[in-house]
Amino acid sequence: MADGSATLKTATGAGGVAAERLRSFIERVERLEEEKAAIAGDIKEVYAEAKGEGYDTKILRQVIRLRKMDRAERQEQEALLELYLSALGEA
Amino acid sequence: MADGSATLKTATGAGGVAAERLRSFIERVERLEEEKAAIAGDIKEVYAEAKGEGYDTKILRQVIRLRKMDRAERQEQEALLELYLSALGEA
Amino acid sequence: MADGSATLKTATGAGGVAAERLRSFIERVERLEEEKAAIAGDIKEVYAEAKGEGYDTKILRQVIRLRKMDRAERQEQEALLELYLSALGEA
Amino acid sequence: MADGSATLKTATGAGGVAAERLRSFIERVERLEEEKAAIAGDIKEVYAEAKGEGYDTKILRQVIRLRKMDRAERQEQEALLELYLSALGEA
């Protein structure tokens, strides 16, 4: 049982504790994916509601995408700023 | 011009109430998308944790995908059954 | 500038050979897309023919989808088995 | 068996000829979908080849999409022209 294989053995071991642990991971992921799907459903509902009031969902999606890009850019710039500041701190 | 255009007017009206409503929809969607992204992050963390304990995330993902397919297929079969039944109901 | 940029230059070069090559790619894709569209048309025809003989195309489609899922799932399970085996091989 | 149901009966009849016919439709569609998938694969290959020579596939796709739209517009205009011509013929 040199090394390397020890972890794998634990992970793939057929019986006992590892199987429980494995099951736990799988169920946690599945639970989270359910939640994610639920949120996605909520988003659809919002769009449906907006559409019901005469808004063009296609445009709405575009607007949201643009705002998201703006935010991403802003974050990038802030990250760059931090980088500069830390570089100056080191200088 | 009594109604018909009313909805459109409300939706596309440049000023006042409609703008508020529009803003509301957009912010609701954006909020939900943040939540969704957060969940996605949680999922990533679970995989990372599992990986840290020696589990092969590739296998994990495939297991989860398979279980999901099972579920989907079961639903499809039930839907198919219903279709058959309703088709027979028309006979 | 020996190479490195050579590929890019070839690809984006405005004149001469590259334009010919570009044209070739585009026409090949367009030709293939035409063929694909033709096949799609054939499929539509089959459904139309079946419908003409009293078959419910909605059910037909669902049956076909289900069979496809069966096939996909079988492949996935085989892939999963292989993964397990290769993982064990490493142990 | 007044009416309406006769066709359906033929289509959904459990035994004999109808089952064969049904099988035929399904297999024809499945065969065609395989062909369609094969073509799609060919298209992917062309894009891969182009990418390998330094072309930006995203741009390529845009070009193809635009050309397709142009063709559609042209056809529409030709259809309109025909309409006018036939209208004049009737006049």
Place this chain on the structure above:
DNA sequence: CGGCGCTACGTCCGTC
């Protein structure tokens, strides 16, 4: 015209 299924894009993971 609305809903559903399919295709295509963007994103993420694993590899070199």
Place this chain on the structure above:
DNA sequence: GACGGACGTAGCGCCG
């Protein structure tokens, strides 16, 4: 660290 491949998701088109 970058590239390529795979998956999930979002937009588009067809069917009902």
